[in-house]
Amino acid sequence: MLDQDLVAEVLRAARAGGAEWAELFVEDTVTTTLKLLQGEVKDVGGGNGYGAGLRLLYGTRVVYGYTNDTSRQGLMEVARALAQSQGRAGMTTSSGAGGLDFRRRDAAPLWSIRDHPLHVGKRRKLEVARRAHVAAQTGHVKTTDVTYADVTQRMLVANSDGTWAEDERVRSRLAVRAIAEDGAARAEGYAAPGASLGLEFFDGEQPEQAGAEAARIANAMLHAGYAPAGKMPVVIGNGFGGVIFHEACGHILETTAVAKNASVFAGKLGQQIAGECVSAVDDGTIPGAWGSINIDDEGMPSERTLLIDRGVLTSFMADKVGEMQTGHRRTGSGRRQDYTYAPASRMRNTFILDGPDTPQDLIAQVGLGLYARTMGGGSVVPGTGDYNFTVNEGYMIRDGQICEAVRGAALVGNGAQDLMNISGVAGDLARGQGMCGSVSGDLPTDVGQPHILISEITVGGR
Amino acid sequence: MPGAEAPLSFEEARRYLMQRARELGLGLEVYGERGVATTIQAFAGAVDEFKLSSRQGLGLRALVPGHSGQPGGSGGGAWGYAYTENLSPAALDRALETAAENAALSAPVPNAGLHAWGAPPEIDLHGEGLSGVSVQQKVDMAITLERAATQADPRVKSVPYNAYGDGESLVSVDNTQGLTREYQALHAYTYLAPLVSEDGQSKMKFGMQFSREFAQLDPTRTALDATRKSLALLGAKPAPSGRFPVVIDAECMAAFLAVFSGIFSAKQVQEGKSPLAGRLGQALGSRLVTIIDDATLPQGMNSRPFDAEGHPSAPLALLEGGVLRSYLHNSETAAQAAAEGGAAGHSTGHASRDSYRSVVGVGVSNIYMQIGELSRAGLLAQMGTGLLLTDVQGAHAGANQITGDYSLQAEGFWVQGGEVAYPLQVFTVAGNFIELLAGVQAVADDLTFTQYASGAPSVLIAELSVGGE
Numbered sequence: 001m002l003d004q005d006l007v008a009e010v011l012r013a014a015r016a017g018g019a020e021w022a023e024l025f026v027e028d029t030v031t032t033t034l035k036l037l038q039g040e041v042k043d044v045g046g047g048n049g050y051g052a053g054l055r056l057l058y059g060t061r062v063v064y065g066y067t068n069d070t071s072r073q074g075l076m077e078v079a080r081a082l083a084q085s086q087g088r089a090g091m092t093t094s095s096g097a098g099g100l101d102f103r104r105r106d107a108a109p110l111w112s113i114r115d116h117p118l119h120v121g122k123r124r125k126l127e128v129a130r131r132a133h134v135a136a137q138t139g140h141v142k143t144t145d146v147t148y149a150d151v152t153q154r155m156l157v158a159n160s161d162g163t164w165a166e167d168e169r170v171r172s173r174l175a176v177r178a179i180a181e182d183g184a185a186r187a188e189g190y191a192a193p194g195a196s197l198g199l200e201f202f203d204g205e206q207p208e209q210a211g212a213e214a215a216r217i218a219n220a221m222l223h224a225g226y227a228p229a230g231k232m233p234v235v236i237g238n239g240f241g242g243v244i245f246h247e248a249c250g251h252i253l254e255t256t257a258v259a260k261n262a263s264v265f266a267g268k269l270g271q272q273i274a275g276e277c278v279s280a281v282d283d284g285t286i287p288g289a290w291g292s293i294n295i296d297d298e299g300m301p302s303e304r305t306l307l308i309d310r311g312v313l314t315s316f317m318a319d320k321v322g323e324m325q326t327g328h329r330r331t332g333s334g335r336r337q338d339y340t341y342a343p344a345s346r347m348r349n350t351f352i353l354d355g356p357d358t359p360q361d362l363i364a365q366v367g368l369g370l371y372a373r374t375m376g377g378g379s380v381v382p383g384t385g386d387y388n389f390t391v392n393e394g395y396m397i398r399d400g401q402i403c404e405a406v407r408g409a410a411l412v413g414n415g416a417q418d419l420m421n422i423s424g425v426a427g428d429l430a431r432g433q434g435m436c437g438s439v440s441g442d443l444p445t446d447v448g449q450p451h452i453l454i455s456e457i458t459v460g461g462r
Numbered sequence: 463m464p465g466a467e468a469p470l471s472f473e474e475a476r477r478y479l480m481q482r483a484r485e486l487g488l489g490l491e492v493y494g495e496r497g498v499a500t501t502i503q504a505f506a507g508a509v510d511e512f513k514l515s516s517r518q519g520l521g522l523r524a525l526v527p528g529h530s531g532q533p534g535g536s537g538g539g540a541w542g543y544a545y546t547e548n549l550s551p552a553a554l555d556r557a558l559e560t561a562a563e564n565a566a567l568s569a570p571v572p573n574a575g576l577h578a579w580g581a582p583p584e585i586d587l588h589g590e591g592l593s594g595v596s597v598q599q600k601v602d603m604a605i606t607l608e609r610a611a612t613q614a615d616p617r618v619k620s621v622p623y624n625a626y627g628d629g630e631s632l633v634s635v636d637n638t639q640g641l642t643r644e645y646q647a648l649h650a651y652t653y654l655a656p657l658v659s660e661d662g663q664s665k666m667k668f669g670m671q672f673s674r675e676f677a678q679l680d681p682t683r684t685a686l687d688a689t690r691k692s693l694a695l696l697g698a699k700p701a702p703s704g705r706f707p708v709v710i711d712a713e714c715m716a717a718f719l720a721v722f723s724g725i726f727s728a729k730q731v732q733e734g735k736s737p738l739a740g741r742l743g744q745a746l747g748s749r750l751v752t753i754i755d756d757a758t759l760p761q762g763m764n765s766r767p768f769d770a771e772g773h774p775s776a777p778l779a780l781l782e783g784g785v786l787r788s789y790l791h792n793s794e795t796a797a798q799a800a801a802e803g804g805a806a807g808h809s810t811g812h813a814s815r816d817s818y819r820s821v822v823g824v825g826v827s828n829i830y831m832q833i834g835e836l837s838r839a840g841l842l843a844q845m846g847t848g849l850l851l852t853d854v855q856g857a858h859a860g861a862n863q864i865t866g867d868y869s870l871q872a873e874g875f876w877v878q879g880g881e882v883a884y885p886l887q888v889f890t891v892a893g894n895f896i897e898l899l900a901g902v903q904a905v906a907d908d909l910t911f912t913q914y915a916s917g918a919p920s921v922l923i924a925e926l927s928v929g930g931e
Contacts, residue, residue, distance in 0.1 A: 028548075034567075037733065038733075040569040041567055041568045041569050042568055042569060043541075043543065043568075043821040044542050044543065044564035044565075044567050044568050045542070045543030045544060045545070045564060045820075045821055046543070046544060046545075046560065046564075047521075047543075047544045047545030047546050047547075047557060047560070047819065048545070048546045048547060048548050048553060048556070048557065049547055049819070050546070050547040050548040050553075051517070051547055060510075061508070061509055061510060061511070061512070062510070062511040062512070063511075063512045063513075064511065064512070064513045064514070065513065065514040065515065065516075066514075066515050066516065066517070067515075067516045067517075068469075068516070068517060068518055068519070068547045068548070068549070069469055069516075071468055071469065074469075078514070078516070081514055082514060085512065085514065085597050086512075122563070122564075122567060123567070126567065142734065143733065143734045143735065179734065179735065179864060181734075186864055186865050188862070188864055226892070227869075229703050229890065229892070229927070229928075229929030229930075230703055230929065230931075231931070257622075260505065260620060260622035261619060261620040261622065261657070262620070262622040262657060340515065340517065342511070342513070376859045376860075377856075377859030378856050378859050378860075379855055379856045379859070379871075381666055381855070384657075384664040384665065384666060386871070386888050387871075388855055388856035388859075388860060388870065388871030388890075389856070389859065390856070390859040390860045390869065407867075408867055408869045408892055409869065410856070410860050410869040410870065410871065410890050410892070412871050412888055412889070412890050412929075413888075414888075458888070458889075458890070458929065458930075459929065460869050460870070460871070460889075460890025460891075460892055460929040461869065461890075461892055461927075461929060462869070462892035462893065462927035462929070
């Protein structure tokens with residue numbers, strides 16, 4: 001993407017202030033967004049994100065700068081501004097003085113793209129959205145919003161150790177929002193499948209399934225009463241239900257949290273942090289998965305990282321600086337939204353592995369409790385692990401049977417405590433797609449799990 | 463990557479696009495942003511991350527005529543978007559072509575048009591500027607902030623989240639009807655979240671100061687304030703479950719207002735996604751509730767002389783004495799309302815764009831609730847026994863914009879005899895935002911603006927549903 005001599009010159013200039021290490025990240029990203037509002041085409045957009053980010057390390061101190069101007073002049077300006085901002089001019093180490101012998105580190109692609117978004121017309125993309133719109137017109141659904149989006153990111157990362165890696169990342173996603181209405185009652189359903197694939201992702205029944213799923217949830221919740229408040233056992237559905245594990249446990253297994261003394265799992269490697277029925281991975285190598293990457297944004301090949309093995313903490317997720325700060329091995333987890341962020345340790349596809357039970361086994365164990373079939377979003381306070389999640393589709397469980405639908409339920413708890421309270425894991429692992437927001441921006445990640453039973457969670461209702 | 467081609471300057475690129483659009487007979491609006499920013503984070507008394515950014519981009523919105531419309535005029539047509547951060551002539555041409563192609567695919571809207579709006583108000587959002595502030599002064603600011611919190615109390619374990627930040631930006635709007643305008647803004651802020659713990663309990667509370675002048679920042683005060691608020695949460699006891707009278711603290715009420723500001727959007731109303739549809743002129747809230755949106759406040763975080771379409775900003779009363787007076791409009795929703803016979807058809811100056819990458823929508827600027835006559839202590843005294851609600855979290859998922867329903871993780875204190883008695887462990891509050899406004903029994907005089915760019919005084923609510931033990 002850029003000339004190697006120019007990159008070497010920029011990295012050298014950037015280290016003139018005494019930085020031990022320098023890295024240049026360049027990207028050229030093309031996006032497409034199409035919207036169908038009530039079946040009418042609206043807000044068709046997209047464009048070209050374009051820029052470069054330069055990162056310097058002084059010990060573990062990070063100095064970062066970025067610009068949209070990737071001409072020689074633009075890049076050298078950033079390099080000089082960063083070097084000067086650190087106040088120690090003129091200390092170039094010998095390794096930076098004589099040019100760089102870059103070693104290409106392009107990882108072999110883990111999968112390939114068949115119908116590349118840059119080579120498919122917008123009318124064909126609109127057709128995908130239309131299929132989802134049509135499928136959502138069931139029951140009491142009055143309003144539907146369908147969004148189709150694709151992204152093609154070409155990236156290059158090169159550093160003063162001689163690493164040079166380039167990749168292209170393609171992603172496609174369809175989001176369907178359905179609103180059902182009956183008199184004064186209203187309810188909403190949402191489904192948003194995505195993959196690191198081109199238009200071939202929509203070959204099968206994917207758009208129809210997404211439309212039908214959003215409509216099914218909206219219709220199911222339309223006449224639901226409010227959930228009760230209090231502590232009770234909760235069965236959490238598979239797929240996107242894994243969002244709780246992602247938020248409440250995944251984030252504190254990132255070295256970013258460990259290094260800032262904001263992780264309750266720091267120093268617990270090899271210890272039992274969850275029930276024996278719980279094993280979990282962060283796997284960046286699943287072909288075509290939403291959160292998969294060939295290489296991370298520091299040029300390290302992706303991998304499958306076993307986080308928890310039968311309840312025992314086996315690994316953290318680490319980037320370069322995280323490894324320097326905590327001593328935990330790098331796991332190809334250095335990710336960033338785009339050139340405007342320095343990378344940080346981040347999740348890829350994170351999920352709880354299959355257990356021995358069936359979903360029915362788990363529900364049968366509950367006397368009075370909640371079945372959180374479809375989860376919505378939520379948030380967690382990283383320092384404390386306290387979290388709050390919305391249940392998009394919930395049902396009461398009475399005497400081991402799924403009963404009436406309930407709306408407005410929130411699950412409130414603490415990630416570390418819940419992990420010890422997982423008392424059953426089914427064998428129906430599925431994954432769901434999300435955008436995860438954290439220190440290095442918004443990133444595509446898969447969450448996932450089979451159905452699980454947690455012996456006690458605080459349910460917020462009224 | 464076409465890195466070899468020299469980009470045009472920001473100003474040249476804007477002029478280039480206007481000229482090309484006129485040559486092609488295309489209606490075009492260009493929204494531009496250019497800015498530089500610095501952020502500095504500290505950890506354990508030293509700089510942990512230092513970031514310099516320089517960014518610019520243009521967001522294009524092309525208008526192609528509908529079946530009967532005229533190009534670029536006000537006869538209706540369809541909009542299409544494109545953005546670019548690459549300002550080379552070739553990239554600008556691609557963006558223009560994409561925007562026109564996207565417009566051709568889109569459904570036409572009634573009375574779509576570009577306008578050369580009247581002059582915007584003069585507001586100084588730039589102050590003294592940042593040119594006289596050295597890098598060292600900024601670094602000192604970041605380190606002082608973190609150190610002040612760390613040294614304030616032995617129960618402070620670390621300050622995992624903290625930053626000093628500043629920036630200068632230029633925002634521009636140009637269109638082929640001859641409108642061309644821009645404004646400069648400066649922002650400087652500090653924020654932190656100290657992690658405190660005692661007896662196995664950990665708590666963390668966010669604190670922030672925002673200013674348009676570097677010299678007005680007081681990092682020590684911001685740090686001590688956040689530390690004091692974090693420490694006050696230690697020693698929490700379980701919250702009861704049930705319905706209780708509640709004083710919602712000013713910052714928390716401002717958070718509620720920010721979360722539900724979308725229900726005032728005419729776009730949401732017209733798309734059938736707001737619980738306020740069809741309720742103009744009705745009394746929704748208690749007569750003590752007046753809510754205003756004002757983009758012209760000199761210290762407002764979201765202040766701007768004109769909106770994303772270049773329309774002049776002016777204060778707007780949304781709720782007056784509890785009565786719904788207006789929705790928020792951009793030019794398209796205003797035209798739609800007029801077509802439906804609902805309103806006068808004027809934009810209220812609330813066209814919004816999150817950035818040049820996003821499409822034109824409708825959004826609030828600085829939304830706030832007007833003060834009442836009681837002091838905060840007077841409000842607590844009037845309640846006697848109940849809850850003091852100081853924060854709600856998880857609003858992006860637990861607040862339903864379509865119905866106004868919410869179920870949120872909350873933080874607060876138990877109040878007895880008008881005095882704060884003890885902090886409460888994590889609990890939930892659930893209800894409906896419109897019912898909350900209707901249930902306001904008293905309003906304090908302590909208007910506070912928050913990091914959400916919204917402001918409110920503390921209010922007393924007759925009853926809220928609380929989920930605890």
